[in-house]
Amino acid sequence: MPRTGLSLPTLPDSADISSYLLSRVLTADDIKPPKALLHRVTGKGELAEVVYILRPVVYALAMQYWSRSPEGRKSWQPWLLGLSIEYGARQLAKRDLQERRAGGLRGLTGLEKEELRKRGWGLGWWVMRGAFYENVTKMWIHSITGTLRNKPLLDMVGGIVEDYEFLWDQYYFSTATL
Template sequence: MSLSLAKYESFLINNVSTISSLESSLRSITWFLPGRFKDAELASEALTALMNTMSMYHDTVLAKVVENNPKYRPLIPSSLHTRYTRAWINKSSHYKWAARILDILRFTELVIEMGLRRKVSERVRWRGIVVIETVKAALRLLLLKVTHRPILSPPLPERDFDPTMLPPSSTESSPTLAPSSPVSSLPATPDHLKNNYLSLPPHPLLTTPAPPMRSDTAVEDFLLPKALTTSSVKPSSSLLRPLSTLQDWLGEIVYILRPVVYASLLAYDRRNKQHANRALMTALVMEFISRNLRRTLPPSALLERSEYARRDKDMLWYLLRGSIWETYTRPKLESFVASASRAPLLGLFGALVKEWIPLIDEYHYYTAP
């Protein structure tokens, strides 16, 4: 098994550009599968889950290649998110495995729900959804216990380098095997360059003096983006400040428990055939409580500010949930689809939206928090 895995990793390293292009193409195809044939949405989500899981494994292999190859020099420094999450993966095995299981659940939860909807009753399906949300909340609480810092989403580093820029490696090498020996010598100098002792004259553009700056602000605008910030020199695992007060801890715990409470109340309402807005309103209240309990951040806390900005943007998903979706958003989308069907170019996009509207009604994880 280990030999087959090593061969696959070697194949991945030597064909990383082709595999990356294939992953991107397959992800694009999944957007157009729903509504094309029976159970097309299941095939689409299963393919998406498979590609996301394989990409996570590929990223792990490529990260090992980058770490073990001293010749690799990235053109762009790693993002703060990548630095932070990779530091905690290397520091704590509990963080690494909890983050991996959490991401795998995030990739496969919709496929699991689709399978439950086809094989079991509605009550068992919602019980399975509550179990999934409970496991995810437990994993997030474990990450919170390990780091004592706000939980980033996703908890694993994302691929922030171009696979085509990886240095070439030997076909015999693999991250799971012993590293191969380095190249013994550099390429020989061509014969027509061996006796070329005469230097070329400098290009006119290099000898012409640069035009004078209009003001000092032009120099400052050029230098400020290249200046070091406090995040550039901090240890990677300390890019987020620890939660220090009870208010900080309470706000993060409320945010983590919010999806469990929302799914549990929805399951209760479906079991009793009630159409109350209790689940939606409770989730919104918990969202605002968590938001108001956040600590005040300094301008230098770039990573934490970006995480809170992402959480604020995610509140737009409430437009696709509960009574807000039924009474406001869905009629607007249906009206758009009807008007777009008469336009030549918008008709294609309208048809795509039309195929996705029933899926939002039928499945929890298309719009789940």
């Protein structure tokens, strides 16, 4: 490259493309056959997966049922039911993995570890859902933005959070992360 002084990397021989790609991109998990990426689930693990799949339906039905009460969105029953189902499914799956896998949770593939991590974060999203958000998180946000008022630069942060609160209240729905 005359202007920059950099040189282009050499291209591999056309007969050697597969070894070039293997050395650059793929990991050991990437070249495993699909059946080796996940362990087969049976018994408790299968029950845990069914419960995990049905949890958004149960939560939505509970929200619909308890929304008729005077408390409406502030009712704790659907929130507690949904959180219990998600936590129960997670614990059931972890127990099954520990009992049936050699090495317990350490014997999981990368894909299984990633899925467990994602489900762990899913438990954290319950602070932005249902009664917990209406009764606790919203009050916590108001107290923080209230303490930031009339303080240089921090007032701007509080204002941004208050502006986004409108979006959370109007556009976020309780099953968005299920």
